Amino acid sequence: MSEALLCCSGLSVRFGGLVALDALDLEVGSGAILGLIGPNGSGKTTLFNVITGVYRAAGGRAQFSGQDLAGMTPQRIYAAGVTRTFQRSRLALPLSVFDNVMIGNHRRLHHGLWFNLFRRSELRREFESNLAKARALVATFSARLAGRMFDAAGAFSMIDRRRIEICRALVSEPRLLLLDEPSAGMTHEETRELMDDLLAVRSRLPGLSIVIIEHEMNVIERVCERCAVLNYGRKIAEGSYAQVAADRQVQIAYLGTE
Amino acid sequence: MSALPGIASIAAMALYAAFFLHAESQAQVLGLVALAVVGVPVLARVGWIARTATSLEAHPLAARSASVAALAATIALFHDQHFVMLMLASVALYSVACLGLTLQFGYAGVVNFAGAAFLGVGGYTSAVLGPHVPHALVLLIGGLLAALVGSILILPILRTRGHYAALITVAFGILFRSFVEVNDALGGPQGLQVKGMNLFGWELNSPLRDLSFYANYVFVGLALAAAAFVLVRRLERSWVGLNLDAVRLDETAAAVFGIDVARWKILAFTCGNFFTGIAGAAYAMMTGFVAPNSFTFGDSLILVSIVLLGGLGSAWGVPLAAGIVLIVPEKLQALQEYRFLLYAMLVIVILLARPQGLIARPAREYFPK
Amino acid sequence: MDVGLFGQYVANGLMLGVIYAMVAVGFTLFFGVLDVIKFSHGDVLTAGAFAGLATYGGLQALGFASPAVQLLIMLLVAVAAMAFLGALIAKYLVLPLRTAPPLNTLLLTLMLGAALRECVRLFYPQGANPKPFPRLLPQDAVALGSFMLRLDNALLLLGGLAAIAAVHFVITRTKLGLAIRAVAQDAETARIMGIDFERVVLLTFALGSGLAALAGIMNGLYYSEINFSIGLLLGVIGFSAAVVGGLGNIYGAILGGFLFAGLQTAGAVLLPALLPQLPSAYKDVFAFAAVIAFMAWRPTGLIAEKTAERV
Numbered sequence: 001m002s003e004a005l006l007c008c009s010g011l012s013v014r015f016g017g018l019v020a021l022d023a024l025d026l027e028v029g030s031g032a033i034l035g036l037i038g039p040n041g042s043g044k045t046t047l048f049n050v051i052t053g054v055y056r057a058a059g060g061r062a063q064f065s066g067q068d069l070a071g072m073t074p075q076r077i078y079a080a081g082v083t084r085t086f087q088r089s090r091l092a093l094p095l096s097v098f099d100n101v102m103i104g105n106h107r108r109l110h111h112g113l114w115f116n117l118f119r120r121s122e123l124r125r126e127f128e129s130n131l132a133k134a135r136a137l138v139a140t141f142s143a144r145l146a147g148r149m150f151d152a153a154g155a156f157s158m159i160d161r162r163r164i165e166i167c168r169a170l171v172s173e174p175r176l177l178l179l180d181e182p183s184a185g186m187t188h189e190e191t192r193e194l195m196d197d198l199l200a201v202r203s204r205l206p207g208l209s210i211v212i213i214e215h216e217m218n219v220i221e222r223v224c225e226r227c228a229v230l231n232y233g234r235k236i237a238e239g240s241y242a243q244v245a246a247d248r249q250v251q252i253a254y255l256g257t258e
Numbered sequence: 259m260s261a262l263p264g265i266a267s268i269a270a271m272a273l274y275a276a277f278f279l280h281a282e283s284q285a286q287v288l289g290l291v292a293l294a295v296v297g298v299p300v301l302a303r304v305g306w307i308a309r310t311a312t313s314l315e316a317h318p319l320a321a322r323s324a325s326v327a328a329l330a331a332t333i334a335l336f337h338d339q340h341f342v343m344l345m346l347a348s349v350a351l352y353s354v355a356c357l358g359l360t361l362q363f364g365y366a367g368v369v370n371f372a373g374a375a376f377l378g379v380g381g382y383t384s385a386v387l388g389p390h391v392p393h394a395l396v397l398l399i400g401g402l403l404a405a406l407v408g409s410i411l412i413l414p415i416l417r418t419r420g421h422y423a424a425l426i427t428v429a430f431g432i433l434f435r436s437f438v439e440v441n442d443a444l445g446g447p448q449g450l451q452v453k454g455m456n457l458f459g460w461e462l463n464s465p466l467r468d469l470s471f472y473a474n475y476v477f478v479g480l481a482l483a484a485a486a487f488v489l490v491r492r493l494e495r496s497w498v499g500l501n502l503d504a505v506r507l508d509e510t511a512a513a514v515f516g517i518d519v520a521r522w523k524i525l526a527f528t529c530g531n532f533f534t535g536i537a538g539a540a541y542a543m544m545t546g547f548v549a550p551n552s553f554t555f556g557d558s559l560i561l562v563s564i565v566l567l568g569g570l571g572s573a574w575g576v577p578l579a580a581g582i583v584l585i586v587p588e589k590l591q592a593l594q595e596y597r598f599l600l601y602a603m604l605v606i607v608i609l610l611a612r613p614q615g616l617i618a619r620p621a622r623e624y625f626p627k
Numbered sequence: 628m629d630v631g632l633f634g635q636y637v638a639n640g641l642m643l644g645v646i647y648a649m650v651a652v653g654f655t656l657f658f659g660v661l662d663v664i665k666f667s668h669g670d671v672l673t674a675g676a677f678a679g680l681a682t683y684g685g686l687q688a689l690g691f692a693s694p695a696v697q698l699l700i701m702l703l704v705a706v707a708a709m710a711f712l713g714a715l716i717a718k719y720l721v722l723p724l725r726t727a728p729p730l731n732t733l734l735l736t737l738m739l740g741a742a743l744r745e746c747v748r749l750f751y752p753q754g755a756n757p758k759p760f761p762r763l764l765p766q767d768a769v770a771l772g773s774f775m776l777r778l779d780n781a782l783l784l785l786g787g788l789a790a791i792a793a794v795h796f797v798i799t800r801t802k803l804g805l806a807i808r809a810v811a812q813d814a815e816t817a818r819i820m821g822i823d824f825e826r827v828v829l830l831t832f833a834l835g836s837g838l839a840a841l842a843g844i845m846n847g848l849y850y851s852e853i854n855f856s857i858g859l860l861l862g863v864i865g866f867s868a869a870v871v872g873g874l875g876n877i878y879g880a881i882l883g884g885f886l887f888a889g890l891q892t893a894g895a896v897l898l899p900a901l902l903p904q905l906p907s908a909y910k911d912v913f914a915f916a917a918v919i920a921f922m923a924w925r926p927t928g929l930i931a932e933k934t935a936e937r938v
Contacts, residue, residue, distance in 0.1 A: 078516035092507040106516040109497045116496035414923035421664035433915035599745035602738040609735045
């Protein structure tokens with residue numbers, strides 16, 4: 001097996017007296033898709049927040065392609081190639097679809113004040129090539145959406161907003177994509193559609209690894225090669241979906257039976 | 259879409275402004291105010307304003323030429339009237355300051371309720387350096403000093419959000435006023451005299467032919483306003499503008515996508531204060547004096563009212579709102595005394611009924627046709 | 628320093644502290660239930676003081692001469708009027724903006740404060756000038772060594788502490804207080820549990836605003852003078868005190884109020900001693916510089932704010 005892209009060992013997070021993550025060990029290989037499941041409050045989103053630098057770990061370590069994530073700002077972690085979506089969509093709703101996708105493309109754009117103010121023809125070339133790129137990416141999810149790149153994100157339905165959010169996370173061609181409950185608030189049909197599109201994009205980006213938090217077990221079953229189950233901040237099982245689903249401890253965690 | 263509706267609207271606005279500035283009796287002024295209050299919603303209802311907007315967007319060159327022609331005609335018409343010229347120059351200079359505020363809380367979401375204090379930094383710079391330093395340099399130094407003084411607030415503003423940052427600027431505004439009031443070197447409560455502007459040998463206080471000497475300040479004010487306008491526009495229509503918006507709308511999401519929140523807040527706050535400082539320096543040279551009472555918390559709220567009335571983040575809204583806020587109370591003497599109250603209530607109504615302001619900020623177009 | 632003078636400073640500081648604490652408690656209550664800062668709070672205090680003064684004028688005209696009766700009626704009228712005003716503000720100005728960006732609420736309450744201030748200045752007879760406030764409390768003094776304890780000051784201090792204790796009692800021991808705390812903890816859950824959210828918010832605003840009216844009258848009685856802009860300063864200081872203590876925390880607000888008063892009093896005593904050539908007029912400058920410096924040092928207060936952001 002190749003070197004793990006993301007490697008967490010003994011990772012712990014505490015909020016006051018509450019232990020949100022308890023000595024978690026987790027590895028995600030290059031190009032792998034890992035499903036992360038577990039009851040509400042089991043620490044799944046907390047893990048994403050630690051990986052992206054929003055929260056600090058209290059103990060243990062998380063490494064991304066050999067770099068220690070502790071002490072890195074969210075900005076540097078993004079630049080290293082980690083992007084995410086949020087459980088409750090966090091798009092900039094008044095801004096256009098294009099603007100939202102470009103927020104995700106930050107590391108590919110030039111941000112110098114002089115460049116942006118006075119080198120307008122170069123900026124224009126950069127704008128045009130990025131518009132074409134963003135449009136092509138959005139079009140793999142929805143051609144209709146790609147035709148409305150300059151409409152406000154707030155004008156779209158839930159599924160379209162999710163698509164925009166995933167495009168924002170994909171546009172910079174990250175090496176690790178963290179998806180936080182992409183099916184939340186959508187119908188089964190919509191979720192299936194979204195996953196098909198995601199897999200289509202991934203087939204063009206062979207190096208991309210994905211960690212996906214999901215409650216919809218059929219999504220996990222279809223998309224993930226491997227999954228890990230969290231409960232009270234601990235990993236209680238890991239393996240293929242079939243293995244995990246058969247695990248006695250997992251059944252107890254989910255159904256609460258003895 | 260033809261350019262005609264846009265040009266007709268600009269002409270109508272110029273005509274209205276001319277009548278308004280010309281009106282002598284209070285009855286005439288009141289009638290004109292009533293006409294606008296009733297007429298604008300009616301025009302909006304029948305779709306004329308939307309047509310105007312699309313027409314202006316489709317023909318930017320015609321729009322610009324018509325605006326310049328309207329402005330030139332207004333100046334020509336009132337060229338020898340001190341009051342009108344003073345008003346136009348004030349609107350231009352306040353527009354510069356409010357474009358600065360637009361950068362700060364229209365784009366980056368950094369609130370600033372000490373706008374008057376930064377005008378004051380510029381004004382006192384003019385008073386102190388005016389007799390010794392070339393005035394073009396004084397304007398620049400006024401802006402730089404305002405930016406520098408503002409940098410004292412950067413650390414507390416970066417470490418806090420929303421309400422807290424607001425409190426810091428409120429406290430700073432009051433602090434500045436108390437400071438200049440008790441500081442004898444800066445003239446105490448009476449303030450200081452300021453020399454008229456002299457740009458490269460051009461004495462602005464000596465009139466050209468039969469023009470009011472304030473016309474000179476109108477030219478300088480318009481030049482500064484045009485420069486500020488172009489800069490703010492270009493900034494908005496660039497990746498920098500996108501970063502500022504992202505920071506305002508969701509700091510956490512911005513940080514997760516690599517945007518350096520602190521950098522953009524500092525940039526917006528500093529540039530905004532720079533603009534305000536320059537405006538303050540020029541304004542003080544025009545009026546000939548500075549005093550603590552011109553830089554109260556109430557004056558800061560006037561600047562905020564202009565930005566909100568025009569439409570948060572809307573560059574065209576700024577001069578329009580500055581015109582309304584500055585000129586209407588001057589023409590309606592009955593309102594003079596009540597102007598702070600009226601502004602405050604106006605903003606409350608705007609926030610409740612039309613939070614996007616008079617001219618809503620349009621979606622970003624990086625390179626409009 | 629002699630004991631009498633020192634006692635005077637302590638009494639002064641305690642008095643300021645209790646007024647600041649009363650204002651700060653209001654800020655903290657509003658923030659608790661709605662996560663908003665009501666910047667007009669200081670000006671509600673001003674309006675309360677002027678409502679009291681107007682009532683006094685009315686009572687004089689009607690011929691009620693007993694100071695105790697006058698004071699009681701003044702307090703009742705001012706507190707009731709401001710409580711009502713507070714609820715109105717919450718219902719028609721603050722609640723409608725719940726879904727708007729927080730900046731809008733901030734601007735609205737700032738402008739509302741300016742409007743209230745201007746209304747007092749413009750519509751109260753000669754409102755632009757400082758007004759003498761009647762001395763309704765006994766002016767006798769008791770000599771404690773070389774320190775003269777003025778009875779009115781002692782009464783004011785006790786009254787303020789009693790008011791804060793009463794609010795504390797309401798918050799911790801009554802059904803309304805339980806509802807307020809539930810809403811502050813989690814508005815959504817409180818609503819599901821059958822708590823009438825709007826009613827709780829209105830009552831909280833009424834409570835905080837009534838307390839501000841009381842503070843306004845106390846301020847008038849203490850200084851024997853009020854003017855239309857007292858609220859701006861007291862609002863900024865009260866808000867700072869609430870922040871110093873940690874917004875949303877009632878003990879923090881009280882602590883912050885006294886801390887600020889202590890700092891200010893100490894500043895007034897020590898500054899002239901340390902820098903004798905500096906004019907005393909600089910004390911306001913230093914007070915506000917201290918606010919800004921504190922915010923840079925401890926942006927979320929001594930006792931941390933109630934919630935961390937959810938991501």
